[in-house]
Amino acid sequence: MSQGSGSTRLFYLDNLRALAMLAGVLFHAALAYSPMAQPFWPSADVLNHPLFDVFAWASHLFRMPVFFLLAGFFAAMLLHKYGEAVFWRNRLRRIGLPLLLFLPLLTLAMGAVIQFGLFHVQHKPPFLAFVQSMLSQAEPAAMPLSTMHLWFLYHLLFLYLLTWCGRILLNRKMLRWFSELKPNALVLLSIMACVPALYSVSVPFPAPEWIFPALWALWFYGVFFGLGYACFSMPALLAGFSPFRHYYLLLGAASYALYYALLPITLTPQSQPEGWLKLAITVLESCSAVLWTLCALLYARRWLDWDSRALAYLSKVSFWLYIVHLPLLLFVQFLLIDVQMALWVKFVISCGATLALSLLGFHILVAPTALVSILAGNRTHQA
Numbered sequence: 001m002s003q004g005s006g007s008t009r010l011f012y013l014d015n016l017r018a019l020a021m022l023a024g025v026l027f028h029a030a031l032a033y034s035p036m037a038q039p040f041w042p043s044a045d046v047l048n049h050p051l052f053d054v055f056a057w058a059s060h061l062f063r064m065p066v067f068f069l070l071a072g073f074f075a076a077m078l079l080h081k082y083g084e085a086v087f088w089r090n091r092l093r094r095i096g097l098p099l100l101l102f103l104p105l106l107t108l109a110m111g112a113v114i115q116f117g118l119f120h121v122q123h124k125p126p127f128l129a130f131v132q133s134m135l136s137q138a139e140p141a142a143m144p145l146s147t148m149h150l151w152f153l154y155h156l157l158f159l160y161l162l163t164w165c166g167r168i169l170l171n172r173k174m175l176r177w178f179s180e181l182k183p184n185a186l187v188l189l190s191i192m193a194c195v196p197a198l199y200s201v202s203v204p205f206p207a208p209e210w211i212f213p214a215l216w217a218l219w220f221y222g223v224f225f226g227l228g229y230a231c232f233s234m235p236a237l238l239a240g241f242s243p244f245r246h247y248y249l250l251l252g253a254a255s256y257a258l259y260y261a262l263l264p265i266t267l268t269p270q271s272q273p274e275g276w277l278k279l280a281i282t283v284l285e286s287c288s289a290v291l292w293t294l295c296a297l298l299y300a301r302r303w304l305d306w307d308s309r310a311l312a313y314l315s316k317v318s319f320w321l322y323i324v325h326l327p328l329l330l331f332v333q334f335l336l337i338d339v340q341m342a343l344w345v346k347f348v349i350s351c352g353a354t355l356a357l358s359l360l361g362f363h364i365l366v367a368p369t370a371l372v373s374i375l376a377g378n379r380t381h382q383a
Helices: 011-031 050-082 084-120 126-135 148-169 172-179 183-199 215-233 236-262 275-303 309-337 343-366
Strands: none
Touching: 011 050, 011 275, 011 309, 011 343, 050 084, 050 148, 050 215, 050 236, 050 275, 084 126, 084 148, 084 309, 148 215, 148 309, 183 215, 183 236, 183 275, 215 236, 215 275, 236 275, 309 343
């Protein structure tokens, strides 16, 4: 049955979203023990190991692109099944409302967690030391407005608006040309499209957290949003990609190996590459991001298209986990910084405690309330 019609559940999309959210917790936890992230990560530990860099920057290349690809797929599905009016009501309720509701609360929570770190952490990471020095000034500078890790929701709203504009303005001949591209030509075009956006920012590409929407992020993540939209609108596209998934995986791994070898030792602004080196790193970054994001979807379609109770539960709580995990993780890691313990044990404890606290919060604060219909919607169905 095609993806454009019917009612068969797409279990692999739910399962992929659940695993991608779990990868997000691991990614943020790993940054505390990453040598490269030491200068800027709030809970950077006195202990670190390069393997955390290898994992963190590999997952960074495809983790958020996967979410944007899924968002594009679901956007196309909603528009196809219900039309624009219902689409906007649904997206404003499921994306806009949580952003408005939780951004002020998270701002307060993050401020409280940082204050806790300032007062209770003895071996202060460089970030906390910098904040402390700023606060000790006679007239501390005001913190800039930030969407924090909710930048994903913020930029999604702009991509939805651009999708609406594109449906009105794009020429049908252009859409037909795009739909007739061979799978590998579309992959190459996607990689090339990512290069200008990534070249304009630091490596690895940062989180676009400021209150003004980042044009490079709309461009870069828009490529993946568009791929997801196309995968629903043109059901044969995934079947065309599928025979090449092993090659995409290997080529993405080779690109990442070269990319990682060329990364600077520390991610301070003074160590950022320039010129041809920056271009080479950006091309490799784009290759890995596109190829591994497609691989995540293709391998999920091949191996995760089944009803798993554990993954269904994780998918149900993933939105809440996304919202609350970062302040909880920083709090747990602040508690662990001064503890004499192997960094691998700290990593496991910080991940486990964050998940446990997040899930406990879901069942206390979300499940019994009206929030559950917003943050834990129905399982994905084919439209």
